[in-house]
Amino acid sequence: xxxxxxxxxxxxxxxxxxxxxxxxxxxxxxxxxxxxxxxxxxxxxxxxxxxxxxxxxxxxxxxxxxxxxxxxxxxxxxxxxxxxxxxxxxxxxxxxxxxxxxxxxxxxxxxxxxxxxxxxxxxxxxxxxxxxxxxxxxxxxxxxxxxxxxxxxxxxxxxxxxxxxxxxxxxxxxxxxxxxxxxxxxxxxxxxxxxxxxxxxxxxxxxxxxxxxxxxxxxxxxxxxxxxxxxxxxxxxxxxxxxxxxxxxxxxxxxxxxxxxxxxxxxxxxxxxxxxxxxxxxxxxxxxxxxxxxxxxxxxxxxxxxxxxxxxxxxxxxxxxxxxxxxxxxxxx
Numbered sequence: 001x002x003x004x005x006x007x008x009x010x011x012x013x014x015x016x017x018x019x020x021x022x023x024x025x026x027x028x029x030x031x032x033x034x035x036x037x038x039x040x041x042x043x044x045x046x047x048x049x050x051x052x053x054x055x056x057x058x059x060x061x062x063x064x065x066x067x068x069x070x071x072x073x074x075x076x077x078x079x080x081x082x083x084x085x086x087x088x089x090x091x092x093x094x095x096x097x098x099x100x101x102x103x104x105x106x107x108x109x110x111x112x113x114x115x116x117x118x119x120x121x122x123x124x125x126x127x128x129x130x131x132x133x134x135x136x137x138x139x140x141x142x143x144x145x146x147x148x149x150x151x152x153x154x155x156x157x158x159x160x161x162x163x164x165x166x167x168x169x170x171x172x173x174x175x176x177x178x179x180x181x182x183x184x185x186x187x188x189x190x191x192x193x194x195x196x197x198x199x200x201x202x203x204x205x206x207x208x209x210x211x212x213x214x215x216x217x218x219x220x221x222x223x224x225x226x227x228x229x230x231x232x233x234x235x236x237x238x239x240x241x242x243x244x245x246x247x248x249x250x251x252x253x254x255x256x257x258x259x260x261x262x263x264x265x266x267x268x269x270x271x272x273x274x275x276x277x278x279x280x281x282x283x284x285x286x287x288x289x290x291x292x293x294x295x296x297x298x299x300x301x302x303x304x305x306x307x308x309x310x311x312x313x314x315x316x317x318x319x320x321x322x323x324x325x326x327x328x329x330x331x332x333x
Contacts, residue, residue: 039084041093042076042120043194044113046168047128049147049161050135052178052186053097056128059187064092070101073112080116093122100164101147109168124194127165127172132158134179184275202312203271204283207241207299209291209319218285220270222263222298228253230293240320241296250297260301267302271311291319 043065045056054069061067066089068079076096083089098109116123130138135158139146146157169175174193178186206215214221230236230246239246250256267284274282284302288294296317303315 039080039089039094039120041122041124041194042080042116043093043095044076044123044125045095045097045128046099046109046125046165046172048130048135048158048165049100050138050144051128051130052181053099053128055183055186056126056190057095057097059190060093060095063191064088065095066093068094068096071096071098073098073108076112077115077119080120099147100161110171113171124174125168125172126190126193127169127175129169129175129177130179131177182276202275202281203303203306203314204281205299205303205306205313205315206283206285207291207295207315207317207320208285208287209295209322210287210289212291212319212322214287215283215285215318217283219274219283220267220285222284222286224259224286224288224294224298227256227259227288227294229289231290236293239293240317241293241298242300242317242320246293247297247300250294260298264302264305267306290323291317292321292323296320 043060045053045060047053057067057069066083066086068076071079076098080094083094113123113125132155136154139154146154146161148157148161152160176186176189176193181189206218208215210223210225227250230239230241230249233249236243236246236249241247241250271282286295286298286302288296299315299317303313307313
């Protein structure tokens with residue numbers, strides 16, 4: 001069925017919008033991830049202590065990689081064989097940090113990477129480096145102990161480590177200097193270097209009913225209980241905010257349009273600011289009394305608008321069906 005578009009100021013409802021009903025109950029993802037049958041890749045993260053290896057591993061773990069920290073090289077091929085039925089490893093791959101904490105075992109690095117390349121479609125070695133000055137500053141700021149111990153001044157331990165990892169650096173596919181990279185810039189560099197697009201939703205939008213409580217992991221909560229309630233219209237009571245009739249009813253009121261437009265501007269302001277801090281996701285929740293009409297409609301509008309502008313969104317209607325039996329009783333009575 002072709003419906004017309006309603007336009008009100010900044011606000012547009014596209015009636016051809018697929019709300020996703022029937023796709024995993026009441027949850028619809030605007031991103032899709034292909035499921036692979038075998039482990040598709042192994043990303044080895046190595047480099048200087050303080051270079052950002054833990055951050056890089058977290059970046060890959062956050063997008064679904066099976067993450068391993070501080071593993072001796074010789075064990076990695078065996079572990080890959082054991083992970084061939086693990087969901088995260090099969091769907092996304094394995095990311096492993098190998099560094100000087102492996103001690104003399106680091107010497108087997110070249111033969112291990114060769115063995116991995118014989119069995120996996122993609123093996124990539126990323127070496128993270130930074131200037132001595134930056135490494136010293138990072139250690140002084142975090143007050144962490146260098147893995148080579150405390151017997152020598154920090155500058156000498158860094159020089160010693162450089163000599164130890166020099167052969168590994170020569171074998172690396174990619175060398176990233178993190179001296180002046182922010183967390184967000186490091187994330188972009190890691191994903192670009194391995195040819196991976198971050199498929200995780202960057203914005204999670206949840207509608208809810210206040211009578212069932214506010215989602216505990218909300219970053220921003222918008223209360224729409226002041227909007228006109230479709231529940232009190234007999235023809236709309238048994239519908240939801242995903243239905244066209246409910247959305248058209250809400251848009252008849254100027255307060256709805258004004259609140260949506262102004263709150264949308266706020267959301268579009270904070271999203272890029274969140275990304276500068278390295279936060280991978282923002283959870284926006286919208287609440288009305290029962291979580292069936294007003295909050296659902298707002299969540300649908302917001303998800304459509306942001307996804308049209310290139311955001312990776314997922315929308316969830318937590319409480320949309322909880323009042324279904326009660327509503328049926330009201331209509332029957």
